[in-house]
Amino acid sequence: MIAIGSDHAAADLRKIVKEYLEDQEMPYIDCGTDESPSDYPVIAKEVCKKIQDGEADMGILLCGTGIGMSLTANKMKGIRAAVCSETYSAKYTRLHNDANVLCMGARVVGSGLAKEILDAFLFTEFEGGRHQRRVDMIMELEK
Numbered sequence: 606m607i608a609i610g611s612d613h614a615a616a617d618l619r620k621i622v623k624e625y626l627e628d629q630e631m632p633y634i635d636c637g638t639d640e641s642p643s644d645y646p647v648i649a650k651e652v653c654k655k656i657q658d659g660e661a662d663m664g665i666l667l668c669g670t671g672i673g674m675s676l677t678a679n680k681m682k683g684i685r686a687a688v689c690s691e692t693y694s695a696k697y698t699r700l701h702n703d704a705n706v707l708c709m710g711a712r713v714v715g716s717g718l719a720k721e722i723l724d725a726f727l728f729t730e731f732e733g734g735r736h737q738r739r740v741d742m743i744m745e746l747e748k
């Protein structure tokens with residue numbers, strides 16, 4: 606299950622991402638928002654809570670730059686959020702960082718690139734091995 610959310614700056618991209626997930630037959634929980642203006646920390650918190658509560662395995666957070674969402678998401682326990690605006694980072698943050706939240710900026714990426722970034726992020730598995738130890742070191746900082 607994927608939890609998805611955006612602020613007002615990325616409402617159009619959220620719609621496109623939902624259509625993409627439907628095409629891929631990937632179930633999702635839409636945490637909104639359709640409010641404008643809106644505050645990205647509220648949405649980031651809601652999406653990350655779904656992961657913390659075990660209702661979702663992954664999250665997609667969208668705002669103007671993707672940065673506000675990622676800053677907020679990375680404050681939450683168990684969350685490893687990565688802002689990606691190209692496919693290489695999206696692939697490697699899964700392979701090496703086991704990122705569980707993808708953040709994108711609607712004012713940064715177009716819809717075509719966003720879908721390619723989603724492909725890279727959602728269809729790449731964590732490599733484990735030596736990377737697990739490093740991810741564990743990140744998570745140690747939460748204690």
Ligand code: RB5
Nearest residue numbers: 614668669670671672673
């Ligand atoms: C909203 O104007 C904008 O600040 C927000 O979408 C995001 O880019 C923040 O990081």
